[in-house]
Amino acid sequence: MNRPSPSGKRVRVILLTQVIGPLDYRLPDWMDADVGSVVVVPLGPRKMVGVIWDEGVFGDEAVEEHRLRNVLEVIDVPPIKRGLRRLVDWVADYYLSNHAAVLRMVISSSAALSAGGTVTEYRPSGIEPARLTPQRAAALDSLVDAQGLVRELAEQAGVSEGVIRGLVKAGALEPVMVSIDAPFAAPEPDHDHPELSDLQEAAAKVMRDAVRSGGFEPMVLDGVTGSGKTETYFEAVAEALKIGKQVLVLLPEIALTQPFLQRFEARFGVEPATWHSGMKQSQRRRVWRGVAEGRAQVVAGARSALFLPFANPGLIVVDEAHEISFKQEDGVRYHARDVAVMRGKFEGFPVVLASATPALESRHMVSIGRYKGLEIPSRFGAAKLPRIEAIDLTQDQPERGTWIAPTLLKALEERLERGEQSLLFLNRRGYAPLTLCRNCGHRFECPNCTAWMVEHRLVRRLACHHCGHVMPPPDKCPECSAEDSLVPCGPGVERISDEVKRFFPEARTIVATSDTLWSPEKAAEFVALVENKAVDIIIGTQLVTKGYHFPELTLVGIIDADLGLEGGDLRAAERTFQQIAQAAGRAGRADKPGEVYIQTRNPSHPVIAALVGGDRDGFYDAETEQRRRAGAPPFGRFAAIIISSEDEREAIETARAVGGSAPQVDGMHVYGPAPAPLAMLRGRHRQRLLVHALRSVELQSIMREWLGGLEFPRSVRVGVDVDPYSFL
Template identity: 65%
Template sequence: MNRARLLVFNAALGALDYRVPEGMAIEPGSVVVAPLGPRQIVGVVWDAERLPTKDVPDSKLRPLLEALPVPPLPAPLRRLIEWAADYYVAPLSSVARMALGSSAALRGGGTTTEYRLTGEEPKRITPQRAAAMDALHGEQATIRELAEIASVSEGVLRGMVGAGLLEPVVVDIDRPYPRARADFAAPTLSEDQQAAADMFVAAVEAKKFAPFLLDGVTGSGKTEVYFEGVAAALAEGRQVLVLLPEIALTENFLRRFEARFGVSPVLWHSSLKASERRRAWRAIVSGDAQVVVGARSALFMPYARLGLIVVDEAHETSFKQDDGVRYNARDVAVIRARFEGVPVILASATPALESMHLADTGVYQRIVLPDRFGGAKLPDISIVDLREEQPERGRWLAPRLVEELKARLERGEQSLLFLNRRGYAPLTLCRHCGYRFQCPNCTAWLVEHRLSRRLACHHCGHEVPVPAACPECATPDCLVACGPGVERIADEVAEIMPGARVALVTSDTLNSPEKIGEFVAAAEGKLIDVIVGTQLVTKGYHFPDLTLVGVVDADLGLEGGDLRAAERTYQQVAQVAGRAGRGEKPGEVLIQTRHPTAAVIDALAKGDRDAFYAAETEARRDAGAPPFGRWAAIIVSSEDEAEARDAARAIGGKAPNLPDVLILGPAPAPMSLLRGRYRYRLLINARRSAEVQKIVREWLGLFDFPQGVRVNVDIDPYSFV
């Protein structure tokens, strides 16, 4: 080919044509360097017939400069990128950018220099160097990465190199990963597990698209079952992708994976160091990475020989990205499996209603594991009606829950208290004048964090120290915390049971794989009596001596305008309840609520999941909500409130009038100010027959918005703030 059509990573430019110099070998999917004005840019050669652009005569084409030494993006991945851009109404270049996860990796292998502590004890040391040495114990990375880890300047670290405290280490970028063995430690499975595993193995060996919903109660051994599908792919020399919703889950997963296959898998997530991302990406594209475990961004990597995709905890809403390309990794994983011609397994104890519907209609093959592995029983669930069993004044745990906590402590058993609210208190106000601490950038209260002595916004990250006096009336010692967060519950447990060893588990306290590993080891070693945590503890963990789970506020998730609130509450509470009684000792769950007759609370108490799903399905059908209808949102934002309002009104003024489409709004978003931008929303509710994406594209194509206005489209939204 002597002419190439390039997809460049700038949505405003569109596709660009270039001349291919003689002797340069390229094909669709090749990653190349091209001139653009005085600059050089990276682009991907695309199928010309699938990417229209203006016709430019051959004589005016500039030549490509270089073909980068990486394999071309395979055709199935290019089709996936096109599908995702079309379905989520996103620029093709924004989706394609996710496939090139490490720009440094595009330049080929070689070596890089990293640094580590030498172990030398300095005779004299500055406070900054002392802090760096404490933070960098066991770390090896570039100077820039070590500076971020240690929270010091690069100059401090370069001085430590000169003083002999840090030493350089030359690292091979493309050093191979240890090889996983399919037969390393084959497990003994129950009859139900073996039947499910056999189906996965057969599907992998058939090398055809086959979507499965692995629906197993908590503790039924879903991971061990799909590991047999992973083993089959390894035996065939194929690659496997396992998606996890939270980085926090990887530590526990890695231990189980290593026990089964002898080595750890290759990781892909946002917390990797640049050198780790570079090495992982190159192993993925070469096919040397056998099993990749990662967050949703791992879905768009250019795998050389993909043989199986697994989405663990597939119900999790964190698989839906809420900025940039607003895709749902669970759904896109199924589409990628279809393009690649491989099986995909969605595993969950509480599947999403949409997944259940697809299984009921025969699109997915549903495989059920109804019992816990090894004879363990599901926990008994009781409701604590807070209207009748009121906690003591100033406290949040009802007397019955307190009694059960004390009983577990006396027996040497572990308890878990769940409250999905970080910090000490969600609101701080002045008892003298009523002043409330609000984020200046968001429509949100500042949350008190007593451990760090800060007031923080959980939406934009804004933080201020807790003041000694009210900023409004200047009265000292007048601030009062309203409502509980997990820090406050942990304090209450410490007051009630002074001898209990309490672990606080949130994204604030477990913010690295090392800290997560320390927590798991402490819990398994019986060094923790009571775990107090957010949704971070609702899934993935297996502590045999944990026999009591207390849900502090089951009503919390039902507040606000979330159209999936009941389903999400059911999933969270059922998942955290599943942490109890996973060993030989029976488990018990106490759910504190002020609405015991609510359908979701009643279903949890009775353990009647099918009845809850049936009722929720009918409610969705009546409302024309997914999976029976379509939702899409248009979010308009600007730093200028009037500009945002005017743009939203203009969009609403030209809303299409179609018989199968209902358009609501524009209206100020519930979170009307977020990260310094004023926000308005329109919600589209359409029948399944409506071509929502086409309607939205043509509708928004009528406008040329001011530079300060952003208009984002969210297909199948999960967040309504």
């Protein structure tokens, strides 16, 4: 007997949970909701948030009408637009990920789904509590300029929420009412027109025309360091603002946010909205709603800003587009550069990839006509590219126990005498990468990972850079109990800093890494110190090799150019070339000439030779030909399968089962399984397989069918990394 169906239409909803796939519900006739609406639906006894993805009848497997449950509520936020929904579909399909996991990046602020109004935050009142415990004192010391919710302040201070509530009750923290929907100031496209060079203007015109005409147009803005790429693409931003479009500028590092905001404000009169992991909940809600409602016209953010629900997008700029930090290495393993291009394609607007050292993949797309190439081959104004020279460490040896060669020491001394600034670059945080016992040879290894513990002398800690495990340096060797026997091996930036202080005790130095520039505020302090000439020598990692403009910085020393060339990584040569070229680009950016010294034990290596000879195109041509012969990206494709378990045997057996069931496909090879180079991470044993395929092979569909047909133990995790950048 056919039962009468309740009134309403069938809709398919993707829930914000990875446990279950899309489900069908009934949208009652009295409820007004379009495709893309954010809704609340029942799932068993619970209520879940989801998005209406489609409507209509969904084939023979569809749930019977009388069994459909009603949508409970339509949340009052703008629907997720069709173009962004298509992007979610594409990312889930291309990166072999779960739809819900991708959708969670779109609805990334649960607070944004709640009604507007005010929220109570707390800040220091200046009143000392009657009972000042050590925990309370430490919390107040770390919250001097802070303001936020109880949970946020507890996290920042590293204490429990109970400690923060106690400080509130004692009057040491006072309440502040904050509007969670404060308006955004509108950028003025004609606030301050810069004077562009002819080369800049030519590139700017192409971008302005593309923005004005609309439609998808991927462009690579390839300008040497110091050529004024930011001022050039700002012209495209201004054009988008003039025609009422929204703009997203992606930045690779949170530490680059503050310098960018200052340059943006100088050009447009106000700062843009920002989006990054360090934001408070109220800030995230304000930006998310402002973007969705079209009130936030320009957003500068980290890669996750790519999934914000823009109401009327007209331009995406990916600044420093070559940066590997645009590749997400956990969760949904997407590359923001490539996803930005796809978002422009689905929503019909230009995308600009700006870099002084574009990725080989981007250059290839220009060469075959898929992307438009825009070049600025010289620096702005009177500034010239620095002179680059290699220091052969086998001939020009540093003193025993030191790492700075005599030639570089002399150059540093000359800069100090002239009152100019220097940068020493070493892409290795901490004091030393390895600590061992001189008595028995014991090496300190992370208990959770197959990685050495790195000494951080500034905070007196041994730290694992992979899982975050920290421990104080012991007074004696845990293996042989010998006292005062622990010695650091190799240099990190902190050790180079100590060496500089020994040779130049009067020099004002600063260490610039993600350990010291961990927030936009810390980065702003660093910039202010350098710009105000309160620093003579910067010792830094890759964090300071991009985006910064210091006119008085005339010398760059690369401490160990060979470091990045070790390990056999597919992109090792390209990445090393990019890092050193970007670091070298900090020198001589104004009217004073710059000089760069590259310390190496192999000055004839193609990367070093290309940097010294200024033969960037020759290096890229040779690297491209090597990739072509090897069938490596962009001429072939890779996908990694990572299997992990707390039980080593279980991980090995599962990996063998995956490898043993690999399909035989022409043009596709499966290598492994084998222990991952980082064979243990966060207490889990890891095995890897590598899939190598021709571009003509339908890799995603093959892997989906292959892995989807297997059953894995509950304790085993199987991850897939399409287009991997890390091979650890």
